[in-house]
Amino acid sequence: MCGITGWVSFDRDLSAEATTLHAMTETMACRGPDDRGTWAEGPAALGHRRLAIIDLPGGRQPMSLATPEGTVALVYSGETYNFTELRRELTDRGHRFTTDSDTEVVLHAYVEWGDALAERLNGMYAFALWDGRRDKLVMIRDRMGIKPFYYYRTPDGVLFGSEPKAILANPLARPRVTLDGLRELLVMIKTPGHAVWDGMREVEPGTVVTLDRSGLSTRVYWRLETRPHEDDRDTTIATVRTLLDDIVRRQLVADVPRCTLLSGGLDSSAMTAIAARQLAEQGETVRSFAVDFVGQTENFVADELRGTPDTPFVHDVARRSRTEHQDIVLDAEALADPAVREHVIRARDLPTGFGDMDASLLLLFRAIRQKSTVALSGESADEVFGGYLQFFDEDARSADTFPWLVRFGRHFGDDSDVLRTDLLKSLDLDAYTADGYRTAVAGIERLAGESDFEFRMRQICHLHLTRFVRILLDRKDRMSMA
Template identity: 55%
Template sequence: MTRTMICRGPDDEGLWIDQHVALGHRRLSIIDLENGRQPMLRDEAEATREVLIYTGETYNFRELREQLVSAGRHFRTSSDTEVVLQAHAQWGADNPADAVERFNGMFAYALWDTSKEELILVRDRLGIKPLYYLPTADGVLFGSEPKAILANPLAERAVDLDGLRRLMGFVADPSNAVFKGMREVPPAHIVRISRNGISEHRYWALDDHEHTDDLETTIATVRELLEDTAKHQLIADVPIGTLLSGGLDSSALTALAAEQLNLSGEAVRSFSVDFAGYEEEFKADELRETPDGPYIIDVAKHLKAAYPQSEHTNLVLNNDELMDPAARSAVLTARDFPGLGDMDTSLYLLFKAVRQHSTVALSGESADEVFGGYKEFHDPVARDAGTFPWLAGVMSRGFGVEGMSSWNADFLGKLKLPEYLNDQYQRALAEVPRRAGETGLEARMHEVSYFYLTRFLPILLDRKDRMSMAVGLEVRVPFCDHRLVQYVYGTPWAMKTFDGREKSLLRAATKHLLPESVVQRVKSPYPSTQDPEYNKSLFYLLGEVLDRGDSPALQFANVPVLKELVRTGGSASPAARYQAESVLQMDSWVRQYGVDVQI
């Protein structure tokens, strides 16, 4: 099980085994490279009291360490891992949440209490770092990824209809981790396992308290939170960089990082991805109005003028690299199940290139969910459709229910995807915190924001974590700082759109750091290759699967529709590309990954 996690922890390994527990760890060394080995033990009176295996970062560990030292705690290392361990001993002995609530970071960990014979599994507030578990007859198997659990003979490498619904529905649901019987530790939860059984406890949730700050104060507070977050998330004992797409989010983050690093005499190093011929082939559509390249150049020049030591690297991918069987196989192995096609492969290849220069990278992920950047936030039809807006707006035309015609009627009848999605929607709607007396657009936008933060963002965070950790790169997401998320969530929608644009607060808080072109740029999603050769290659592979005729995935497929797609080349539509990608990935998943589909 531990060996499957080598990609996440290439630097070190450790095992700790006792009568009722076996803990395995792979380490990616970020802080205190020499002394932060795990599993980490806390001994007292010549006996081991707790054992911890931990992944991620607790960004306020230095402040917590000072508090713990003042309370009489002694440290052997300078790592954040030992701070988490000592914090549980100091504050969480009776209730683990009393320790966890003090942590600001992205983390997933398991802590074994030897005297209580109790294991706790803990995950950060937004679910940035993954953590899965599988109940067994007399305990649990757990790991950072499903593959760790599937390596144990007690786990069944199977998926049933519920798992397929979760896979195809594009709605996050921690209670359903695709593989049969497997669950995620939900974001902001502690799972306790003992002789009394298994229980889940929530230690944090978004709340909708009244926002009393005026606009000027709100913008200043957002700026202060961003600056503080950037300062804390730039702490590392290894090289660190930023991911730059030329959009407002990543540009603002790169500029904030450059500002903070300059204070200590260091340089920011940024990285971007582009596709061969992208600008020549680029055609504006409902999703993307502009290519990234010119804006990336503007930001790089702007920062170079302000901070001459700054550096930028642009990775250009061609069709052969995107269609490379080894890369596509590595992506499927990293994700454990089908994903987003070329957008996954390009992200994997970008991270692989970044890893040659840096061990840590900062990403602008989640700014759209926090500040209201997606088009569906501003589209009344999608916003008020009575479902998750991303399933009703422009984005849905490439995936989801509209992209399901590649599957046959018998399979879709068993799948009952519309009913599943409606049930998920009603569950999410019932969770939304309510502000007394709030109605109309303001009430609805709090619902929409909640949906994106709890049902959409986790999918993107999981993708980013899997693609980055597959190459041993730690990607941090400053816009997921829970203080920022909570503050902006409680801000009225009218204030979030005060200038008539998307992400008004983020733009106002960071425009002083950015070139005017980026300040005025309209939201553009992560790029997807527009090279016609990619579609040709994709439909050629699909044709091979159909001609071979032995793929287990074909029993679920609408073969006549797929043959027509191959014949016409899909007319280059996003939905057609999604259909081809989904069938090809299902074929690889079932055949190469050895998944038993039980329907």
């Protein structure tokens, strides 16, 4: 939710750069149709486009707080799911709040704990704080990289934004892609920190990036760790169920209409059932939506990637959980519409993606937006619970590369022949992929007494959670915000 952008320039007064700041902010209009705001003071300027979810009148941004030492200002995208508990703790410490928004809680949490607030947050977020007390910019991204966040160094500071288009709206940013950017564009591995555009970087998940007059520094506040699993089966089941109940309950908190995305698979079905039960306790009915295609169920042909049609399972779950359900049925003409395809490319900032899968997701969200603003989905559950077929495919498991590339290559083939031979040789995509794979597995710890098979499954899980899931999270974010 929301779009953020900003500019820090230690050699100038950015209060005189309103036109450029406005241009950067307006590129994020698709992420925030409900409100816009800008703030500038000395070397810092912040822009925000808002999608209102919590405290519709009180959550306007940029949000600032005057202190005796100087002003602290914030632009924030996402949601902090434990903001109620944090607000209570901060109130006990003497903080006073004027709104009911989670944004104000994050602002006060920074004043209280500095960038150590990151360890206290439960949520999905990307936010930037200008600390006028110390002339310092602090950029923080959530643990798994659910919300996007990019930055671009300049000779005297930095540009940042939720999407590259916000940064590229500033004349200081050169819209250039080198061979290394093309490599990242053409392989399906999502190298941490890589942003394709030359000079641009991602704030990596679980990371704090700080800029002051002495330069740029980074601090990792969370990373995926290897630990032995010592709980028995019953304890594991109880723990997972408790976590799922808590996750859904927290993510249903909103002052706008909510819904679930229901595909009929285990993940979305469990989430929808839990949401339906929780909302029923409040006397409400959950809305559910599914995407379908004209003639899909009647003419379904199983293939390696999909063995059954979704719709019968979707309808079973909708009936059992008594949801207010709607199928969004698309046809080939809608998917092939040049305007839809252009919309997808502009949303992604890059001429690559998942083709019709992107277009169908965009059209699904466009239809849902007529009735709901917040949608819960089962995205990334396959990475957490090992639901992909490549977890069970011996060729994919034993390959000395990213497992999904084996399965996708088998199903979709190799389309690298569309590139010029000389360019293909210069790119050397095989070497780039091999280098990326070696880097990805190098830091995965092996537990004492772990068998080769157990270690390989741990590697595959780690690869999916640190590489593949980020591809899907970025796609879901871009299409939903568009």
